[in-house]
Amino acid sequence: MDTTDTSAHPHVIDVTDLRRTYGGGFEAVRGITFAVPRGEVFALLGTNGAGKTSTVEVLEGLAAPSGGRVRVLGHDPRAERAAVRPRTGVMLQEGGFPSELTVAETARMWAGCTSGARPVPEALARVGLGKRAGVRVKQLSGGERRRLDLALALLGEPEVLFLDEPTTGLDAEGRRDTWELVRALRDGGTTVLLTTHQLEEAEDVADRLAILHEGRIAAVGTPAEVTAGRPARISFELPPGYFVGDLPPLGELGVVGHEVVGGAVRLRTHEVQRAATGVLAWAERTGVELRGLDVRSASLEEAFLGIAREAGTDREREAAA
Template identity: 80%
Template structure:
């Protein structure tokens, strides 16, 4: 379907997934992915990312709502969709006695018009491991084999469930480069990830899921822009928060204290930082552990996940100012 001149390769409308015991893992989500775009689904543990991706892959029927991939229902019209998509699941589950090359050849036998197995192994940097048994691969090498197999059919749409989990920094970068190159070649990619840096580097657009719903969506810049920047510092000896200049007048929209550490939130970082530093200069005090940082995807993520146990454990007090 075309909207505003963009062809939507994946369309999800009010999608729901309910498991056997009645647990609703996906609670009415909607988004679309354009042709040639990388779309990242981010979220807290158990947010419903894998449950969603499995519906897009046609591995299960939704309890409600609608999924279209390349214009088809991926579950009931699997024969039309499957040959045009590549899937990298979280757990590949290969026969461990086969070598890498044998695994790729076996998989190629199940894919119509498969690319030469050696070609996809080279793409993911596994050509030197062609003769190695799968059971002797490291976790990261297995992930790369997973990715190679997903590429065998030269798919138009690629689903990647946590593609770089278990990879070292170099392997992760290599995967990002490969996925970017695939996108540049016209492949549409939907990926799930726990790495905010991955989404920031790779995704054209993203959605952050929390408890089965989409909490926010947009380009990384749009999602980030909605979040405040942060300034933190240690209160100088003998000073209290009340001794600081009126924070609202510095453009500060809220603050938290954690012992002697003060954290300020602001949408006007330069104005707030300047006001604070001028105050410190005039008072002739040093702001130890001073940290000034622009809004980031991490902030957006933590804000959404703020009721998660790890955040509660930080035990901060919070004050909000009227904007």
């Protein structure tokens, strides 16, 4: 195992102006920059084609960048693969294992190619596959195969762990167990970079995240920072005979937008206390019961969708110019 002192490198993962272009000139990654310190869970989010997998493949050393600079543990992950690979774990979006081997045989085979591999029974127990060690891979469910993928990624007790859609195919219990394990790894000093389409899970587990859109970073920061600029939401149902026009002037309440579906009203505001107080005071004065009243800050999903909408609007303006 490489023993190079990486203490001089403040970031375990360092990406500067990364670009990746495929044949035909398609630029999948268009100059992105971010850094991940030791012991952080960092999530890369984005729609299909946003550049997530193209970025992760470069970080894993599986592909060369078309431009820019990438360092993992202070090394070029492709040119200095021998210094990086023994210290990283990789869970691909889709693993491929010999179907006739048992779970334990698969793990032993993988351990034979892994520096400082932990005991196979321990690795399998860690992901809840201890009782399935003698089962052939072809008999595993999709979720169990993802657990096996994770077990193999953790065999070498990696300093850096790359997880590509780690909870795909898992049930609710499996997802919960996976994220608990990720948190435990983070608390032990492991740096985790993950991609996921499960925005609620990313909001819950990631210390920081970046939202990619069309090969560029549209937003980066903690989940709270990314959602901070988005309006909060106040939802309720008006009783029959009442309409949104009966409310106090929405502008005076600090409402920046609203939707009405049937009797259900959704208000958007950056001044949630002011708006909620105004609505509740009106309901008290008029004796109206606001059923289904719900007041909440913007979610990561709303920020994500907002970024996509804004990017689409910008494209339309550019096309019309």
